Amino acid sequence: MVKNETDKTSVFAKINEFSSIATLRLLICMFVLFALLFLGAYNAEYLYKLQNQSLFLKNELFANEIICQTGGLLIYVSRYILQYCYYPLLGAFLIVCGYLLLTKMLIVLSKATTLASKSLCALPVLFVMISQTSLGYALYDNCEISFVISFELGLLISLVLTWIYKRVMRLNTKFGLILAFGASTLLHLAIGVYGPFSLLVLAVGAVRKNVRIAFLDFALFVMALFLGASLTSEIYGDFLSASLFAPFINYYYLRPFLFGLIAVVTVLCMAGGLLNSLLEKKLSTNVSLLLFAVFSFAVCYFASYRNANFRTELKLQHLTETQDWDGVLEEVKSVERPTQGIAAYRILALDHKDLLAKELFNFPVRFEKIDSEYKDIWIGTYYPDYFFYMSQVDLSLMWSMELWTATGRNFSLMKRFLQAALIKGETATAKKYIDLLKQTTFHASWAKDHEQYLSNPHKYVENNKTFLKVARCQPRQNINVTTSGLTEILRSYNNLDSENFQRRLLLGLYENNVDKFLEDLMKARGLYAQLPECMQEVIILYAMKTNRDLTKVFPVSRAVYERVVSFEGAASNFVDKPEEGAVALKKYQGSSLYHLLFGNPTVESL
Amino acid sequence: MMRMNKLLKYVVASVMCSMALSSCTPHFPESSYDTQTRPDISPDFQNVTVPVNISPTNFYLKGDWEATALKISGEKGETIEVIGDSKNNFVIDVPSWKKLLANNVGGTLSFDVYAKKEGRWLHFEPFNETVSPDSIDRYLTYRLIEPSYMGTGLIGIFQSDLETGETQSIFENKFFHRDPHVRTQKCVNCHTAQRNHPENKMFYFRGPNGGLILTYNGQVKKINTRTKEMFAGTVYPAWHPNLPYIAFSSNVIKQCFSSNDKNKVEPFDFYSDLVLYDIEKNTISPIQNTRLKQETNPNWSPDGKYLYYNVSDSVFTVCNNYRHLLYDIYRIPFNVDSLSWGEPELVYAAAKDKRSATYPRVSPDGKFLAFTGALYGTSTQTNRTADLFIMNLETKEVRNMSEVNSPTESDSYHDWSSESRWLVVSSRRGDGNYSRPYFAHIDEEGKSGKPLPMPHSYPRYDDDLLKNYNVVEFSSAPVVKTYADFLSVIQKDEIKANSGFPENTSVEPDGITGATSPRTR
Known part of the structure; x- marks a missing residue:
């Protein structure tokens, strides 16, 4: 009878264990799938942009430049890995592999045994994921983009180091401590703060066992941090304050969040044992699973950067x-x-x-x-593209070089340098960039495709409809500019071809500068057989409001005239109420009049 | 016995391993086919003259090859064999190279390049390097900076040891550039040393908390050299060769970008004057303080009795007129005893021929004046019309150094070595966009030949470098102060220079240039 009961208990225990393992696997699968979708699908463009905004060249000079800084080796490896985000799903896969290893290390270090406490070990990973995808407009700023990888990799290395120290210490505490201290200090050179951080994890892990040892570990952490930073700042010629927490980006958006994350990791390492006993009794497997799923979703929803315009x-x-x-x-x-x-x-x-x-x-x-917070962000997002595709190739180069120097070298701008050089027929310059891009992992084939145009740059333009227009519309006249917007620059030319003159007219109008538009229009008498409707609307309104009737110079259509009259009548009811007017006169949206009257005056210097 | 067996196994294994390894190591070709063509190498060291103390002229062979090899034979003996690495780089052993040079002074070195394709070794037409007995100053200092932009990028001043090919950073703005809170103008520029006391050096750290970072008599100081009478801070420096004086130009600098031109950017001055800084008295006094002229780019004669500089009569107020900005070369006598200045003398009139002559540099032996000639302008590093010119100071004969200049790109900014036998010039001849230093050997007649690109221990250094060499200058002594020394001075308060201007000098708005300038009433 006793034997049967024992068998029964053992069977239940096995069923429980089996169920627990199955649930854990399910949990892992769910997590992996969720992370892959979140990174590789929802944040696909973001990941692509991250790699495009970074640079990795396979040459000795580049390696020296990157590695010779505090945490340089970690940055170098992270930059290498970041390249894989050229294919966002591949990049996401690598990042998620890192998550799994990170979770595994957290489980091992916190000695989590129950499903509930194991699933909680994935929470810091969730925070890592959120911080990785929440750079927002800061990615255009001068930050080390590979930070999104080095953050994850650095934490992982830190935890692995802690685990190794623990293994070594089992053999000999004194020897282990000296080894841990020495290694953490020296590793500051290669992986920055993540070297000494492993000692902090060691310290918090020891709190429950022996406070004295925990204090000793903590003291070693502080010493390793300062000693390592002093060493690196001396070697690499940097401020001590900059070396201390490198390669953490000294960035105003993320700093509190990241330090909070470290706290979470630390707490988990310390409280692993406690969590086991607490959570085992209080929460069932299903509840913990549900809680985890809900919490993950909530964290991703509320904490992630979801600015629609940024994504667009x-x-x-x-x-x-x-x-x-x-x-x-x-x-x-x-x-x-x-x-x-x-x-x-x-x-x-x-x-x-x-x-x-x-x-x-x-x-x-x-x-x-x-x-x-970055005041020049508007330039960073579009000026190099805007000037380039509007045929101001030299000015696109100017802005590209400006961003290259101010906000960091990257693949995207290097490719622009190459395109501009080929369009300008400057083949020696183009060759320099081709040779460098050939040293990259995913942009090399793009560069090799461009090699054929070195002997005949005209072919580059002829083979591409867009470039053909870019090259054709390049202004023949040279003017000298500094930081003016495109419309102002177009106005500075004495002679413009018809395509550029139309750009000048329309962009002037789009920026609500009616006076300049009309002034320019008078110079464009032969440009159109009949003006585009948006321009007709403006001169009709102008004729109605002033004594000067340009409709005699530029004929207008009856339909447009009636529309303007109708709009003018309707708009007169909303003279001091633009907000209401914009809603009430929505049917006129699409006309230049609606844009002039209700348009946001912040459109400037396009 | 067991031990003996083990030992034997060890020995056999070791021999086999070393045999296997040696079979993988490429060998020098025993036979080859002559291609009758020149090897396509970079940097282009073919048929150049090298100083006797230069570091190895490492290069790489362009193209895809299975293996490469190089044999260097000295006319007077000694041979070096080099096996190219997997990227066809030839990195020559430094001690062997030094020995080779020492044994072939005044002679030539013949370079035989071999390359393997489809299992067959090819032999290219050999090229020569002539070993000049004239040694070159050991150090070259320069700034590394991107080609053209307005803000402040990552800028650094570096020092290359021309005897070893090693490069070290003197100072960089990397910390300031990285921190978004202080990413304001933090430029680092104009590193220069005193000719006869090369341990005395200076550079600028610009922007808030910046100043002239002066190393003098072993002490580092940060000086604010702008006095209330000056319309701008000091810019281009010239150390007196022996005495504790630095002549500066004080410039209001602008730059314009071209919308469609080969020259992408045009730096120029709206206004400039000359001042003298007395280091020991910490005093700034005027040298040339004129209303309708611009004076800039000072440089002392080797005896320190004359200050050479540029003068322009061109006055303009808007960017588009910069092509009318033409400079002549003048000099002004300096009386060391009375610290007084004589009357300016015209040395070279370029403006009358619708040209501009800038950066006058007198050779240390006093025989030649090297300068940059261009169609217009003062800062000609980005100007594709800029070429190096030389004037024989005895005969006043001037000629374009066409043997040194590139046909289409900018050749500008130069400096003489201490022995007057070498000129360094920055040139954009490589790719049209990034300037690189080239060394030209100058003979007794002031003639030269194809210039030598700067050798590096990593042959692809300049190909892979995405920055310009700027303000290249020789120095016979290294910078001994560390990055930390400079940083600690930068963090301290500046020392304000005293004014040595006459009492009746005041700052007045300049109605012609639009700049604010000092005028003597």
Whole structure:
């Protein structure tokens, strides 16, 4: 009888254990799938942009430049891995592999045995994922983009180090401590703060066992941190304060969040044992699973960076890179309050589809300013592309070099240098960039494709409809500029071809500068047989409001005239109520009049 | 016995391993086919003159090859054999190279390049390097900076040891560049040393908390050299060869970008004057303080009795007129005893021929004046019309150093070695965008030949480098102060220079240039 009961208990225990393992596997699968979807699908454009905004060259000079800084080896490896985000799913896969290893190390170090406590060990990983995908507009700033990888990799190395120290210490505590201290200090050189951080994890892990040892470990952590940082700052000639926490980016957005994350990791390491006993009694497997899923979703939803315009801009940049102008126009259709960058990419697409005059004003008139501490962010997002595809190749080069120096070297700008050099026929310069891009992992074939044009750069232009227009519309006159917007620059030319003159007229109008537009229009008498409707609307309104009737010089259609009269009548009811007027007169959206009256004055210097 | 067996096994295994390894090591070709063509190498060291104390002229062979090899034979003896690495780089052993040079002074070195393709060794037409007995100054200092931009990028001043090919950083703005809170103008520029006391050096750290970082008599100081009478800070420096004086130009610098031109950027001055800084008295006094002229780019004669500089009568107010900015070369006598200046003398009139002559540099032996000639402008590093010119100071004969200049790209900014036998010039001849230093050997007649690119221990260094060499200058002594020394001075308060301007000097708005300038009433 006793024997039967024992057997029964043992069977139940086995069933429980089996169920627990199955649930854990399910949990892991769910987590992997979720992370892959979140990174590789939802954040695909973000990952692509991250790699495009970074640079990795397979040469000795580049390796020396990167490695010779605090945590340089970690940055170098991270930059290498970041390249794989060229294929976002592949990049996501590598990142998720790191998550699994990180979770495993957290489980091992916290000695989590129950399903509930094991699943909790994945929470810090969730925070890692969120911080990796939450750079937002900061990615255009001068930050070391590979931080998104080095953060994960550094934590992983740190935890592995802690585990190794523990194994060594089992053999000999004194020897182990000296070894741990020495290794952590020296590793500051290669992996930065993550070297000494392993001692901090060691210290918090020891708190429950022996407070005295925990204090000793903590003291060693502090010593290793300062000694390591002093060593690296001396070797690499940097401020001690900069070396201390390198390669953490000294960045105002993420700092509190990341330090919070470290605290979570630390707490988990310390409380692993406690969690086992607490959670085992309080929570069932299903409840813990549910809680984990809900919490993960909530964290991802509330903590992640979900700025729709930011995402749209990333997509537009990618589409522009492939010159998919239809894709650009499709993407901007759903935008309600565009940023200046979104408007700029739309203008490029319209221009290259020859739809600028017809469709320019058929777009939301209320613009949104980018919410960023980085005051020059608007330039970073679109100026190199905007000037390039609007045929101001030299000025695109100027802005590209400006961003290259101010916000960091990257693949994207290097490719722009190459394109510009080929269009300008400067083959020696183009060759330099081809040779460098050939040293990259995923942009090498692109560079090799361009090698054929070195002997005949004209072919480069002839083989591509977009480049043909870019080259054709390059202004023949040379003017000297500094930081003016494109419209102002177009106005500085004495002689412009018809395509550029139309750009000048339309962009002037788009920036609500009616006086300049009319002044320019008088110089464009032979440009049109009949003015585009958006221009007709303005001169009709002008004739109605002033004594000067330009409709005698530029004939207008009856239909447009009636529309303007109708709009003018309706708009007179909302003279002091633009917000209400914008809603009430929505049917006129798409006309230049609606844009002039209700458009956001923040559209400037496009 | 067991031990003996083990030992035997060890020995056999070791021999087999070493045999296996040696079979993998490429060998020098025993036979080859002559291609009758020149090897396509970079940097291009073919038929150049090298100083006797230069580091190995390491290069790589362009193209895809299964293996490469190099044999260097000295006319007067000694041979070096080098096996190319997997990227066809030839890195020559430094001691062997030194020995080879020492044994072939005044002679030539013949370079035989071999390359293996489809299992067959090819032999290219040999090329020569002539070993000059004239040694070159051991150190070259320069700034590494991107080609053209407005803000502040990652800038650093570096020092290369021309005898070993090693490079070290003197100071960089990397910390300031990295931190978004202080990413304001933090430029590092104009590193220069005193000719006859090369341990005395200076550079600028610009922007907030910046100043002239002066190393003098072993002490590092940060000086604010701008006094209330000056419309701008000091810019281009010239150490007196022996005395504790630095002549500076004080410039209001602008730059314009071209919308469609071969020259992408045009730096120029709206206004400039000359001042003298007395290091020991910590005093700034005027040298040339004129209303309708611009004076810039000072440089002392080797005896320190004359200050050479550029003068332009061109006055303009808007960017588009910079092509009218033409400079002549003048000099002004300096009386060391009374610390007084004589009357300026015209040395070379370029403007009358619608040209501009800048960066006058007198050779230390006093025989030649090297300068940059261009169609216009003062900062000609980005100007594709810029070429190196030389004037025989005895005959006043001037000629374009066409043997040194590139046909289409900018050749600008140069410096003489201490023995007057070498000129370093920065040139954009490689790719049109990034300037690199080239060394030209100058003979007694002031003639030269194909210039030598700067050798590096890593042959692809300049190909892979994405920066310009700027303000290249020789130095016979290394920088001994460390990065930390400079950083600690930068963090301290500046020392303000005293004014040595006459009492009646004040800053007045300049109605012509639009700049604010000092005027003597």
